[in-house]
Amino acid sequence: MHQLTAILEGIGSTVQLLFRAASYTPSLWRQRARFIEQCYLIGYTTLPIVAILSFFIGSVLALQAGYSMSNFGAKQFIGSLVGLSMARELGPVMAAILLAGRVGSAIAAELASMKVYQEIDALETMNIPPAKLLVLPRLAAVLVMMPVLAIIADLVGWFGGAIISKYTQSIAIEPEAYFSVLRRFMVFKDVLNGLIKAEVFGFAIVLVCCNIGLNTRGGPREIGAAVTRAVVVSLILILVLDYFVTKALL
Amino acid sequence: MACSPTRNPFTHPETAAVGVSVEGLSKSFGRIEVLKNITLSVEPGEIFVLMGPSGSGKSVLLKHIVGLEKPTTGRVLVDGRDASSEETRGQVRMALVFQSGALFNSLSVYDNLALYPREHQVADEATIREKVMRALQILSLEGAANKFPAELSGGMKKRVAIARGLVMEPQLMLYDEPTSELDPVMSATITEIIATLKDEYHVTSIVVAHDRELALGIADRVGILMEGELVSLGTPAELHAPKDPRVAEFLYPKIDLKNPRFKKLET
Numbered sequence: 001m002h003q004l005t006a007i008l009e010g011i012g013s014t015v016q017l018l019f020r021a022a023s024y025t026p027s028l029w030r031q032r033a034r035f036i037e038q039c040y041l042i043g044y045t046t047l048p049i050v051a052i053l054s055f056f057i058g059s060v061l062a063l064q065a066g067y068s069m070s071n072f073g074a075k076q077f078i079g080s081l082v083g084l085s086m087a088r089e090l091g092p093v094m095a096a097i098l099l100a101g102r103v104g105s106a107i108a109a110e111l112a113s114m115k116v117y118q119e120i121d122a123l124e125t126m127n128i129p130p131a132k133l134l135v136l137p138r139l140a141a142v143l144v145m146m147p148v149l150a151i152i153a154d155l156v157g158w159f160g161g162a163i164i165s166k167y168t169q170s171i172a173i174e175p176e177a178y179f180s181v182l183r184r185f186m187v188f189k190d191v192l193n194g195l196i197k198a199e200v201f202g203f204a205i206v207l208v209c210c211n212i213g214l215n216t217r218g219g220p221r222e223i224g225a226a227v228t229r230a231v232v233v234s235l236i237l238i239l240v241l242d243y244f245v246t247k248a249l250l
Numbered sequence: 251m252a253c254s255p256t257r258n259p260f261t262h263p264e265t266a267a268v269g270v271s272v273e274g275l276s277k278s279f280g281r282i283e284v285l286k287n288i289t290l291s292v293e294p295g296e297i298f299v300l301m302g303p304s305g306s307g308k309s310v311l312l313k314h315i316v317g318l319e320k321p322t323t324g325r326v327l328v329d330g331r332d333a334s335s336e337e338t339r340g341q342v343r344m345a346l347v348f349q350s351g352a353l354f355n356s357l358s359v360y361d362n363l364a365l366y367p368r369e370h371q372v373a374d375e376a377t378i379r380e381k382v383m384r385a386l387q388i389l390s391l392e393g394a395a396n397k398f399p400a401e402l403s404g405g406m407k408k409r410v411a412i413a414r415g416l417v418m419e420p421q422l423m424l425y426d427e428p429t430s431e432l433d434p435v436m437s438a439t440i441t442e443i444i445a446t447l448k449d450e451y452h453v454t455s456i457v458v459a460h461d462r463e464l465a466l467g468i469a470d471r472v473g474i475l476m477e478g479e480l481v482s483l484g485t486p487a488e489l490h491a492p493k494d495p496r497v498a499e500f501l502y503p504k505i506d507l508k509n510p511r512f513k514k515l516e517t
Contacts, residue, residue, distance in 0.1 A: 110356075118352035125316045125346045126418065127339040128369045 010233075014211045020131035021139055021207075027132055034137040042103050042138070042206075043145030047152060049102065050095050054153040057090055058082055058160030066164075066171035075171055079178035080185035082161035087186065087194045091153035093242060095146065096201035100234035104209040107138060108230030111213025112223040120214060135210045139203065146202030147195045154194065158182065193249045200245050205234045267294040267454040268342055268421045270315055270333075274324035277310055284310050286478040287324070292471075297448050297455045299465040302475035303500060308458040309349070311475065312424050315456065316346050328422060342422060345415030349426040351407035353399040359386070359410050360395040363417045385413040389443065405436040412443060416451075423447070425457040429464055437461060441468055462501055466490075474500065 028035065061082045069075045111134060114120050123130050158179075165173040209230040216226040270292040277285040284307045292298040300308050313319040314326045317333045326333040329342050353362050363382040367373050373381065386392050389409040399407060408428055415423055425444060429437035441461070445468040448455050459465055465472050466486040474482040474497055482489070482497045492498045 114354075117355075118348050118350060119354055121313075121318055122346070122348060122352040122354070124318060125339070125344060126366045126369075128365070133369070 010211070010215075013215060014207055017131055017135060017211045017214070018207055020129065021135040024129065024132035024136050028136060028140055031133075031137050034133070035140050038137045038141035039145055041106075042099070042141050042202075043148055046095075046098060046102050046145075046149060050098050050149050050153050051156045053094055053098060054086070054091065054157040055160035057094060058086055058157030058162075059164040061085055061090070061157070062161035062164040062171065063168065066168060070170060076173065076177065077181055077185075078161065078165055078171065078173060079180070079182035083158055083182035083186050084190055086154050086157035086161075087190045089194070089242075089246075091157060092150045092194045092198035092201060093238060095149040095153045095198055096205060096238045097235065099142075099146070099149070099202055100205050100209075100231055100238065103142075104205045104234045105227045105231050107206060107209040108213040108227045109223060111210060112216035112226035115214060115216045116218070116220060116223055130214055134214075135207075138206050138210060142202040142206045143199060146198045149202075150195055150198035151191075154191065196249060197242065197245050200241055201238050204237050204241060208233055208237060266421060267452050268329035269294045269454065270298075270422065270456065271327040271330075272311070272314075272324070273327070275311070275314060275321050275326060276323045277307070277314065277319065278322045284478050285314075288475075288478075288480050289324075290473055290480060290483060292454060292456060294454055295448070295452050296470045297445070297457065297468055299457045299459055299469035299472045300475060301459060301462075301465055301472060301500070304460075306475040307478045308475050309426055312346065312426055312456065312458055315422075316344050316424060343418055343420045344422045344424065345418045345420040347408070347411045347415050347423070347425045347428055349428075349430060351399070351411040353402075353407060353410055353414070355399050357398075358395070359391065359397050359399070359402070362399070362410060363414050366414070366418045381417050385416045388416065389413045405432050405440075408432065408436075408440060409443070412440070412447075416447065419451075420453055422454045422456070425455065425459075427458055427460065429459060429461045437464070444468060476500070 062078055065078045065081045066075050069078060069081070111120075111130075114134075120130050123133065162175045162178045165171045165178050166175055212226050212230040212233065216222050272288050272290050275285055275288040276283065288311065300311065302308050310319060314321060315328065315333055317335070317339055320334045328338055328344065331338040331341060353359075354365065357365065360382055363385055364378050367378045367381065383392070383395070386395055389412060391406065391409055391413060394402060394406060394410065399410070402410065412425075412428070428440050428444065432440065441464045444455060444457060444464075447453060448468075457464070457469070466489065469486050471483065471485055472489055473480055476496055482492065482494055489497070489501060492501060
């Protein structure tokens, strides 16, 4: 019962934070320096790890597909399998998981630390709402950067699959044939669905991590607990949202 | 802390110190009652010092005045407005100097001070610079403008926190143990700063302190909280010979090595 109350309180405070942050949207232009800084932190610093991971996911997909599809002579369709899997599912999900681990945890740690060391109280006494100064630029930045991360994840994953398909003896498909199949079986909607998913995941992760950070109570030990909670909640949220968004977009 | 006779960039023609009225304030956290039916008022322009043993509820009372806590019963009015309402913070300029300083660690000292006027767009960047540098000059911190909080000593952090409050041109300035953890000379310096600011800027000051010298030296009135109750309220002169034995023990504790307190507690 206590846990259920805590979950409902968490949902309530997150929605409240969203509305508060949204109400300060007109101030975003004045906060462009913070917005750009957050774009750099959320997008640029996450990019290398997203690229590395996506390359290997695309590669593994191609390997697995090659292994199973060659049994019934369908290995020429590897390109479409890797393409669709990366665009519709793995690109946005992997980008979101990395965002939760790298950016979500950092946001929760920073805001929890500000809360514990009374910086948030100081902002409130100065009549500077944390939702405006700390949450809005991050939400805006993730909305801009998340599709970029997802597109990079898709592209690098596709290329990973193409390289492995060419240089693995049991598959041995030329990149031209790989990309030709990928293009034939994919439509723009597949990529768009993935981008919508990425947008939803990224927005939810940043909002939840901000809320957990801002609601931290207690001493320095709670900062670590807040980070763990933020990452765990984000990961669960990604998978739950994935189901509902996929169902809605099908 | 001498201030140069240059034009004071802080004095607003419309600025006026505000009064505070605490009416039957009680606050409980769970089953623990931290404040018990506190009633007091602070006049505009007054320096009011709140003293009491650790854990007596002083900082909680301060948080009620700036609206960071909501009363369980009773109310706190700042300039006649409900302190717990968000609108009050927009209408009355209040600055709280936290015990820890609560400086923004990711910002330089200069940006810590400039944050309030920038966010509220109260002046152009040149005027903000003038105000910030003047505040740093008053607190003898000119050389620290580009440093980050992590590079400052405890005393400097407290002075930066006071300077940050000053840049807000507050009508009500609250200090939470401004002289704790400081050496005697730095404590005296901070005490002089608080008294000087009151004279120079006509701000209402509420100071939570353990420091008897500070309280008796600069306060217009002193309130003493014990276990959440206001047990004494009067001028410093009245506190030189307190009638309440608890207040006398708190203000003028005697060190008795033959009959130490901890032995009394054991029995």
